[in-house]
Amino acid sequence: MFLFDTDWRFNIVKSIAQHHPQHDPAEASREDPAEALNQIYSRPRTAMLVIFFGLLLLAAGVGISVSFGAADIGFLTVWEAVFRYNPDLTSHQIIQELRLPRVLGCVMVGASFGVSGAIMQGMTRNPLADSGLLGLNAGAGFALAICFAFFPGLPYTYLILFSFVGAALSAVIVFALGSVAKGGLTPVRLVLAGVTLSALFTAFSEGLQLYFRIGQDMAFWFAGGVAGTRWMHLKIMSPWIGLALAGAIALSRSVTLLSLGEDIAKGLGLRSGPVKAACTVIVVVLAGSAVSVVGAVSFVGLLAPHVARKLVGIDYRWIIPASGVLGAVLVTFADLAARTVHPPYETPIGALIALIGVPFFLYLANKERREL
């Protein structure tokens, strides 16, 4: 069965064996599950450093983002605008109404993509997996195409709402198709159902785009990224995203087990069905809302977990928070660049994310490392 890259996992088991020659994890698992989990190769100290410096960088990024822009506003004014808001001043309004929600939106979106990508990769054990695999991007795109084709001029908030509904609906269909199959929900089946449904929805929306000639409008919408984020959207999104992030952290141990393979996970006493369902719900909430706000910049969801894994090892208890932080940093700086490269025009954020991410990703993917 070659459907999954077995080398990837094989190397991990090998690396465990290399680092702990006397402990075979399968051997240890029979005695004590917790013991087996401790055998998994990870670097907690590096992980803590990565998260700490990531958060520091993020704070710096948020600060710079708020004060830089088409209109130059000094740090002091920014400080006042945040903590002693005076609605009569234009500069305070720019900060409060435009820049602050936008940068917070970036942080949320980046963290959501990062975390959901990490969960998807761990759950499906496929290094190519991201939240797009559940059909989220295609579903959101299809919903948007319908809105653009049949209800032109819908307000921004409704567009976001509809694309979230589209994303969630397609994820539910994928999950249901995977589950009703004989033999239950396997990672391969989930992935294949997701890819197929994505292709179907993408075909529908491309058909609509060609027929109604709305392709470029949609391209502009997706390129616009987080520019239209307002406090109201953040208020609607933040409780859900907060809950989902907490859930992701709570489930991270189970994701590590799933990432070792169904058999090992079962052997360690994990009930994989409910865990997978919970993971899917979390991914839908996180990536669904992120996709509907910025569009399919899913490269973040691929990149952040890979970078995190290279840095902190293969324990998802560290990978998940680290990829959340890294994703947030990436999107925040990409958006900063999107606004400042060519002001007052916006450069597409997806392009900038790739521009920043691709060289780094290539470097990490090709660096010779023993452990992965």
Next chain:
Amino acid sequence: MRTIEFTPAELRRRKRNAVTVASLLALIVLAFILSMNTGFIRLSPLDLLRTLFGSGTDQQHLILFDFRLPRIVISLLIGAGLAVSGSVLQAISRNALADPGILGINAGAGLAVLVFVAFYSSAASAPAYLLPILAWAGAGVAALLVFMISYRKHTGLSSNRLLMNGIAINSGISALTIVISLRLNPDQFQFVSTWMAGSIWGKDWSFVTALLPFIVVLLPYVFYKAHTVNVLSLGNSMATGLGAFVNREQVLLLAAAVGLAGSCVAVSGSIGFVGLITPHLARRLVGSRFQILLPATALAGALLVLVADTLGRWVLQPSEIPAGLVVAVIGAPYFLYLLVRSRS
């Protein structure tokens, strides 16, 4: 000489596979006939026969031989080529999600077409051969780039590294594509997005003659190497243990896959879904021995694209739906049905 005795189960399996392959062939013939008959001007079956044997009117002759037949032949060739290319890539990378697109083939070709369209004011004013050659070159350059970054002198190609670099290069190219496509005027944008949706736009015999050498050489080569693909699909260490020259075989087969997919994409535009889904479809029909799987994949791919192109020409007459979209619309539900029904 030693005669080989088959177990009853093996015999049953072979018989079932033979039936599957035969019915695929029969369906292709049926689709071929229907497709010859599909279009703005109807040709009755009798007219068809008469024209085929050279005694139709000039108009019928023109329609059949200059418009419909080359397009049908091209559909069959691209279907087979893309499907086999996808099958080989999935086997070598041992990843269910790999398709020719993962090596940057579609993205590279798309970018080349985009740059071409952005610099020429309209596609019509340029020489007709420039576009497929550019697309082919774009596909080749992107794939070569992914290869070169991934190849190591001592360890060869690791499938994991290949996929990772493929993702990265793909994303980089897509980023450029986004930036350039926002600067196009609406007509140019429409042309590029129709191209990217996989409209089979190479429609005359010259495209058949350009495509045919690749298919005629590479397809039999891959079939001939079916045993090697079997072994490689078990993983590098297993394949080495079984005595395969893993590095060399991997590079050769990947080059063959790129050649197939690149030349097909240059003529058809990006029909990515065929390469992704047909190998899975065929595996669910005939099992996973590549000696039978590869030919079955080629047939299924050819059938899928031919049916898709025929439907695309028929549904919204006289305008056309790109075959790439129809492939997804008819292929996806059938595949989902197989996915839900089968156990493995």
